[in-house]
Amino acid sequence: MSAKSYDVVGIGNAIVDVLVQADDDQLDAFGLTKGTMALVDEHQAERLYANVGPGLETSGGSAANTLAGIAQLGGRAGFIGRVRDDQLGAIFAHDIRSVGASFETPAACSGPSTARCLILVTPDAQRTMCTYLGASVGLDPADLDLDMVARARVLYLEGYLWDSDEAKRAFIAAAEVARAHGGEVALSLSDAFCVERHRDSFQELVDGHVDILFANEMEITALYKANSFEEAAEQVRGRCRIAALTRSELGSVILNGAGTHLVEPFRLGPLVDTTGAGDLYAAGFLHGHTQGLAVEECGRLGSLCAGQVVTQLGPRPQADLRQLAQTHLGSAV
């Protein structure tokens, strides 16, 4: 790997989250499946919003959350994604830059507004998401800062991008550039429904382009239509260099060649909101990876970051992640 000026560069949907409290009856009334992400159009988004309680707004977006977390951990992070030149777009840009990540994708001057994700948080701390992709759909190869991608040790991609044809092309172009410049490619499968929509593409991608794969139990079993987590894990083993598979309260399982590492979860307080748990696991893991830690140490740092974010509302850690890592993991990071 040549000298790189970024540890991790991520490509994803640039989204502002609207977090609202909800109950199971509301999920049923809206026809939503708990714990998943549903795509909605602008009209549906407005209708849902009109029928929920007061919101808390915070920057979100799966890969963006991961890159913000890496920056908070002290890593050199860059994010590529598209907002509109509107108030929510300005909030998104401010928040990711303010933690030290680079974000230079030009805001769209016309077209749909900045993407919003209505996140219904139920009393069991589960989050159910309805995403209006807005301006983020328009990310195309012309928006890609391929120089930034070439300078990354790891290129991180979120599976959600697969829902847009332009973004998907941008995504593969970027993966090829990263590889050509000696970088690694990491992918998060994002959501089980997203995997259902794009199973074949994801399988090809994992086999052909991905060094490090992140998936939760539902996503990895959906990817291989497996009957159990164990079966899915054996399917993915060896198809990419590292597979980090998260299992909520069971912790995570990291497959690394023939090796299998079990990582315990961290419990840092009462469970408030699981939004961002997977994103922050990836942040800790990838930061550890670029700092040269062994995979089990990467997993522990991922678990720690995920363990923090679920104790608060919203996917961007309000705690000092570096201090937390120092306290719980010592000088390893």
Place this chain on the structure above:
Amino acid sequence: MSAKSYDVVGIGNAIVDVLVQADDDQLDAFGLTKGTMALVDEHQAERLYANVGPGLETSGGSAANTLAGIAQLGGRAGFIGRVRDDQLGAIFAHDIRSVGASFETPAACSGPSTARCLILVTPDAQRTMCTYLGASVGLDPADLDLDMVARARVLYLEGYLWDSDEAKRAFIAAAEVARAHGGEVALSLSDAFCVERHRDSFQELVDGHVDILFANEMEITALYKANSFEEAAEQVRGRCRIAALTRSELGSVILNGAGTHLVEPFRLGPLVDTTGAGDLYAAGFLHGHTQGLAVEECGRLGSLCAGQVVTQLGPRPQADLRQLAQTHLGSAV
């Protein structure tokens, strides 16, 4: 008092808050006085925002927080204030309506954007505010729904409105309509610097128009240039029917004619952020008042609501205030 369709109608600045974590060094660097509210222009607001960490956005505005709280308690609440027809304006309107308050002031179609308040929350849970008044300044008598005001048992006004000449005129016009229709007028002094700016006007207002006054210790001593809280309390006694004076961890003191009632604070958990404490005290107090409770019971409900909101980030209670009142105060409410 004739039959009324609103318990409380409030007039205030319609603001979206941007909550950020900060430390004392940042307050010093920005030249801010901890615990106060400073007015900033759009340029200053942008410059400050560019120099702070990531934010959490939530609807705010002092009187708006109070009216939202009254609606959450089950009161019939209405709010009058001005937003722009932009994304933050839509968030403000959604949030206050979603808790059941009426909000029908038309959004401005041109001119400055919706008001924003950058709130720096320090590790001691104190909040220091920088407000860009934007579209809210343009509230003028033409925006006032005087029919709504006439139908209110209590008209609630925030002192912050005094910083705009148009709003000040709207404010006095509304107080006269409320009185003429048998309603009461309540005022919050809002902020010690605000009192310094408008001392004479506020003194006249209290003497001539106000039935119920809310002030904290700094505000009431500023109003009468008093040397102590006790001296200020004796100055205000009898100038309005009820004065509810809040003293943070010392609780509150309610002056009611010759009577003096001391109310203990509620401690419901670790102190996180004092944003909205005074607003929610007023919410509980006024809700109790319109439900016919004795002043000390009104004070206890105010203390309870304030005690809840300081355990969370932001000024709009995320807890169920009705349930909380039931648990802590029983069937009184």
